[in-house]
Amino acid sequence: QGDSCKRMPVLQAADGVDVEMLRVFLEHAGGELANVTNADNPDEVRSLLDVIEGKIKAVDNVVKDVKEQKDDRGDSSKQMKRLEQAKEEERAAEAGSYLQALWGNLVVHETHNVKNNGMHRYDPSYIDMVQHGLRNVNVCVDDDYMDDEEGGGGEDPEKSYQAAMQLVEKMKDRIKEATSIVKEHGGAPAPRDAEEAEDDENQDGNRRFGMGFGHHMYGSHQSNKFHPLKEHKELKGIYGHTQPLPQGEQGPAHEVFIATYSGDTSALHTAALHSHVLIENAVKQNPLFVAVLKGDCAMVKAVFAAGSAQYEAGRPQKNPSTADEEEKKRDVGSELRRMNNLELAAGVAPKTAKPTPEQMRQKLAVLEAAAGGDADTVITTKTHPSTFLLQRCPAWVERVPEVKELVQVKLQGLLDAFEDASPMRESEETRETINAVQLTPLELAIVQKDPAMVATLLELLQDVVG
Secondary structure, three states: OOOOOOOOHHHHHHHOOOHHHHHHHHHHHHHHHOOOEOOOOHHHOOEHHHHHHHHHHHHHHHHHHHHHHHHHOOOHHHHHHHHHHHHHHHHHOOOOOHHHHHHHHHHHHHHHHHHHHOOOOOOOOHHHHHHHHHHHOOOOOOHHHOOHHHOOOOOOHHHHHHHHHHHHHHHHHHHHHHHHHHHHOOOOOOOOOHHHHHHHHHOOOOOOOOOOOOHHHHOOOOOOOOOHHHOOEEEOOOOOOEEEOOHHHHHHHHHHHHHHHHOOHHHHHHHHOOOOOOEEOOOOOOHHHHHHHHOOHHHHHHHHHHHHHHHHHOOOOOOHHHHHHHHHHHHHHHHHHHHOHHHHHHOOOOOOOOOOHHHHHHHHHHHHHHHHOOHHHOOOOOOOOHHHHHOOEEEEOOOOHHHHHHHHHHHHHHHHHOOOHHHHHHHHHHHHHOOEEEEOHHHHHHHOOOHHHHHHHHHHHHHHHO
């Protein structure tokens, strides 16, 4: 009886499309378990069947990315032109600005791509890409799905690609088998309204994939020129689900990042009236992560408050009497906890669930916007602000000294563990090809050795998850 997909075992089995484990659970208590739902986000309820069927789209996205990689592999002219564009834009940007930081990240990434394109010895096989992509969407990749004749095709790219597609077909068969098992035990999709169904249809379901495998982290560009200032996406969950923002919102979204990077809370409040705040930029970083990179605790709180206000504005209003009853229950619970001897000894005060002043200001701004114009123009979101705290974003090795030091220390540990020259050489090559590390905001704060930021993030996490 866990409270999220990650804590309820049967949902975890569905998330990994673990057929044998699902069969054990459902044969043991099929009627009770076939229609359980995740309870971590009441605005996006998903049943066991929803979780499994969602993997079909996720696997299709992995295949799409690999096919694009196959089409573009070896086309160094595109990568060189993107690199030159990024360098020119970085030089033209104002020193110390968000634009300079954004283009600088793109320079690092494109340099990595161009370098790897000339290092055919390290080009990852297509089977590696598929395995990496499947793991990033939480689909278990067992050894049973990788027999000897499908060992990646060796150095033959076409054989590697065919082996990768065979693995994909096996995964699709596995998803179909898991779907059949759940339906046999009475499993059905969770009920949802028309708006939720439309959100599901529009959502691209694209999770973290391709960080070291090409330029597609900015989107599926087929031209030589890319436009990272027009590629902001709304976050739809902690696992990297996103949906492109409309073109009219791209400019204000860019302003959200500029305000965050510069530490201007007033500009953030203004931008949040015209753009979602739970968003990511062209390099897959969200505003709160950018604030943590800058070490700005006040801005972290402001960004979180802005996201919380948009989330609260989009929630159905509760009946006042119901809200009063819930508030009373919280007060009683706090008093009971306070009566605990250990808490009395520690001098812990009763906990309250009241909003912070920053959250109140953000909510007031949203309400004022609604009163001053068309209510349909108010920016709201169904994405819980905890997404900010739980989502992993890339920290660029060459741009964050502490991350670079961490990577060097970890890889040196691998080198020290091997006496054979071959794995040592491979580890040295790996050192040259790691260009980013995926971290949560809290992990980043710890890596940056920023105790004030760690305390700020723990405080926000305490408010969200207890």
